[in-house]
Amino acid sequence: MAFFEQDIHDAPTTFLSKYVFSFDHKVIAKQFLWYGIAFLGIGGMMAILIRWTLAFPGEAFPILGPLLFPGNNGVVPPDTYAMLFTLHGTIMIFYAITPILIGAFGNYCIPLMIGARDMVFPTLNMLSFWLAVLSAILLLASLFTPLGGAAGGWTSYPTLSTLIGSAGVGQTLWCLALFVLGVSSTMGAVNYIATIITLRAPGMGYFDMPLTIWGLWLTAILNAIFLPVLGAGLLLLTFDRVFGTTFFLAGAAATSGSGDPVLFQHVFWIFGHPEVYILILPAWGIVSDLLSFFARKPAFGAKGTALAMTSITILSTLVYGHHMYSTQMSPLLTQSFMMLTMTISIPSAVFFANWLGTIWKGSIRFDTPMLFSLGVVFVFGLGGLTGLYLATVTTDLYLHDTYFVVGHFHYTMAASVLLGGFAGTYFWFPKMYGRMMNERLGKIHFWISMVGLNGIFMGMMVIGHAGMHRRIYNPFVYEFLKDLVPLNMFITISALTMGVGQLFFVYNFIHSMYKGPIATQNPWEVGTLEWTIPSPAPHYNFKDIPVVRCGPHEFGNPNLVGKDFQYQTEELVKA
Amino acid sequence: MAHVQTQTIAQAKEGDKIISSVAMIVTLVSFGMLFLTLMMAFALFRFTQAVWPPAGMSRPDLLLPTISTLLIAISSATYIYFEKNIYKGKAHKNSLALTTLLGIGFMVSQFLFWNHLKAQGIFASSGIFPSIIYAFTWIHAAHIVAGLGLLMWLYGTLKTPDSMTAVKVSNIGKFWHFLGIVWLIMFVTIFVL
Numbered sequence A: 001m002a003f004f005e006q007d008i009h010d011a012p013t014t015f016l017s018k019y020v021f022s023f024d025h026k027v028i029a030k031q032f033l034w035y036g037i038a039f040l041g042i043g044g045m046m047a048i049l050i051r052w053t054l055a056f057p058g059e060a061f062p063i064l065g066p067l068l069f070p071g072n073n074g075v076v077p078p079d080t081y082a083m084l085f086t087l088h089g090t091i092m093i094f095y096a097i098t099p100i101l102i103g104a105f106g107n108y109c110i111p112l113m114i115g116a117r118d119m120v121f122p123t124l125n126m127l128s129f130w131l132a133v134l135s136a137i138l139l140l141a142s143l144f145t146p147l148g149g150a151a152g153g154w155t156s157y158p159t160l161s162t163l164i165g166s167a168g169v170g171q172t173l174w175c176l177a178l179f180v181l182g183v184s185s186t187m188g189a190v191n192y193i194a195t196i197i198t199l200r201a202p203g204m205g206y207f208d209m210p211l212t213i214w215g216l217w218l219t220a221i222l223n224a225i226f227l228p229v230l231g232a233g234l235l236l237l238t239f240d241r242v243f244g245t246t247f248f249l250a251g252a253a254a255t256s257g258s259g260d261p262v263l264f265q266h267v268f269w270i271f272g273h274p275e276v277y278i279l280i281l282p283a284w285g286i287v288s289d290l291l292s293f294f295a296r297k298p299a300f301g302a303k304g305t306a307l308a309m310t311s312i313t314i315l316s317t318l319v320y321g322h323h324m325y326s327t328q329m330s331p332l333l334t335q336s337f338m339m340l341t342m343t344i345s346i347p348s349a350v351f352f353a354n355w356l357g358t359i360w361k362g363s364i365r366f367d368t369p370m371l372f373s374l375g376v377v378f379v380f381g382l383g384g385l386t387g388l389y390l391a392t393v394t395t396d397l398y399l400h401d402t403y404f405v406v407g408h409f410h411y412t413m414a415a416s417v418l419l420g421g422f423a424g425t426y427f428w429f430p431k432m433y434g435r436m437m438n439e440r441l442g443k444i445h446f447w448i449s450m451v452g453l454n455g456i457f458m459g460m461m462v463i464g465h466a467g468m469h470r471r472i473y474n475p476f477v478y479e480f481l482k483d484l485v486p487l488n489m490f491i492t493i494s495a496l497t498m499g500v501g502q503l504f505f506v507y508n509f510i511h512s513m514y515k516g517p518i519a520t521q522n523p524w525e526v527g528t529l530e531w532t533i534p535s536p537a538p539h540y541n542f543k544d545i546p547v548v549r550c551g552p553h554e555f556g557n558p559n560l561v562g563k564d565f566q567y568q569t570e571e572l573v574k575a
Numbered sequence B: 001m002a003h004v005q006t007q008t009i010a011q012a013k014e015g016d017k018i019i020s021s022v023a024m025i026v027t028l029v030s031f032g033m034l035f036l037t038l039m040m041a042f043a044l045f046r047f048t049q050a051v052w053p054p055a056g057m058s059r060p061d062l063l064l065p066t067i068s069t070l071l072i073a074i075s076s077a078t079y080i081y082f083e084k085n086i087y088k089g090k091a092h093k094n095s096l097a098l099t100t101l102l103g104i105g106f107m108v109s110q111f112l113f114w115n116h117l118k119a120q121g122i123f124a125s126s127g128i129f130p131s132i133i134y135a136f137t138w139i140h141a142a143h144i145v146a147g148l149g150l151l152m153w154l155y156g157t158l159k160t161p162d163s164m165t166a167v168k169v170s171n172i173g174k175f176w177h178f179l180g181i182v183w184l185i186m187f188v189t190i191f192v193l
Helices: A015-020 A025-055 A064-068 A078-114 A122-144 A169-198 A211-242 A261-295 A302-318 A331-343 A345-359 A368-391 A393-399 A403-433 A439-465 A479-515 B002-010 B014-048 B063-088 B093-119 B128-157 B165-192
Strands: none
Touching (some): A078 A211, A169 A211, A211 A261, A368 A403
16 A cells, blocks of 8 residues: 655756666666666676687687787686686676666566555665676776786685685675675665555555565565675675685685684675575566466456466575585484475465466467577576475585586576566566567577577586586596587587577667657556656656556456456456 | 654554565575674583683783673663554654664774784784674674664654655664664673673
8 A cells, every 4th residue: 555645756857867867667677777787798698708709619719709808829728717707606696687687677677566656765776776887897897907807706605705716806896796696785775675565556455566576675675684684794705805814714815813614605695595586586576477468358357367476475585504514514413405496396386386287278369478488497497307306405515516407597597587677678678768679689689598598508408417517627637528529518608599589679678768669558468567757757757546346367367348457557357 | 743753653554564564584694694604603602611711811801892782682671662652643752863873872882892912902803702802793783883884874864754754764773773783792701792
């Protein structure tokens, strides 16, 4: 229920107040979207460099190689390789996926879908974006320091990340950059939670919210609770590096007293496992909604889906130990963590079944957003199932730190989240820019991405199962991995294919912003609140705050005449 | 004039009150998790060492930390007094000023404590126990500085009270008391036990 109605402010007039330091949630959302897409490009480029090194060890990277690494004949040097996989992970997780899914869709969808004029704290919202920019500057600046950027892996385990393992200032800047980004995300989370609790349109109970909002809300809650945990770890790591404290130094590494390197792993994963769900929950929410919207059927068991997502949110806080089976944890603990992790399969199965129930016998419209949503169902299924082998202690001890792990978390965190993000982008683009994206290009983009990413990540699982370790510069110096060169070449070619596929998206996005066909108010014929207002949404969103009278997925009601959906502002049609 | 003040301070829109309280509670949960993580680290070191304090170190003198505890406790009490009066419509500026001064006094006692440790040759790099003492008090002190900034800002806004004044007072109060509680927990666990 809305506790109060926000005033309509005058539209900003100057360029700075309109596009740069904007208080408008829709502009901030677009800023986050561009920020995320830019970093997706940078992170993707890094992935290509990594893949090239693994498929063609010792060969110069074409065209860019001689420019980037002139001292090494264009071949990626080993220390740079470590930097590349570290920053690829960091950038993709914190600077690409998070801004797109949470920053962009969170900001864009929350006020529009709950019928509010803006976030409750517009200034905090703007501050959140500019802190994210500051963080990006810190991270990119680390690349230009004497010993280069962070190279201890995205998890930055001590002692790799202490002064012993990485002496340069790059790792310190990495810690600071992530700390600042954490503050920025926490600000966003406070804003999202308060907005959803207090600004829902009159008549909108929690179960009348679209599932997208459920996903974003649960994400915000996890963010608010667990980002500070990483923050504390990063602060202590920074103190270790700058002020000489000994929290994470032990044995010969500690000149006096004794800390505990494994402590950082605990702190990191207490944050890190919820982080996995922080990334995937918005995508789940978006997909749950889109499947219903394009199958023209009510979301099957929508309440169950919302509750399943809530139980996963709670369970996700209790399973972090499964990242640390190989740290000589007590078997009592590993078995408890294994059991808790397996328990997550139950709610996952519930909403997965609900997804299938939603599309079952629907009159499906295969528009681009739907293709991407179905893609998420497929890749998330694979990602989720392969997780079982890693949750099981006995198999994990063999698979730990192999490419099987890399394949698994890319299926869940990269493939599913990325496809979910694309689905959302294609879906809300008309409301954002008032123009439609090109369907044909969108479909080409989908199929190339789908084939490409399955080639990459399926291949990774195979080489991982064959024993290839992650984070090794040249695995083929080992006799038993020599036969994996052709498979690695296949993965790299898949990666290049996928990279090329993204050019279709970039072209489509930019071209459609200016030249796309003008979008109608409701091009997808969907009933949620953002489609009751003109495209693009006016700066005050709703002239009159809407009153919600039915759920978000009212499709195919046999009592409807002339159309197959109804708006949330309409009374449910009865016979 | 005083009467007009009474009216505006007490009136706050119900919506604004709820929004600010929700946001403040979420914020405090976030801050709470930060300090909870630090305490978890402390607990891990405390319980895995055979002898505490480790490496032949003696416990730091309790005098200055005790003074800090008293200062911050009294500052919370004066703030409660100030807050009660605000709800009655009276802005007792002096009790807010006292809270701020006591907060500054807390910072002074922390600086004296750090200097005292240094004079004894105990530095942040002298082992795990000094690491904990320095790092945790630094992080807490940084929050106290932010809290002091908020208190001073609040003092400034009292000149022109509006419908949000009571909400600001209550939320800044929550933050200040929170920092007091965190200090109390740190004092008992790290210094006394």
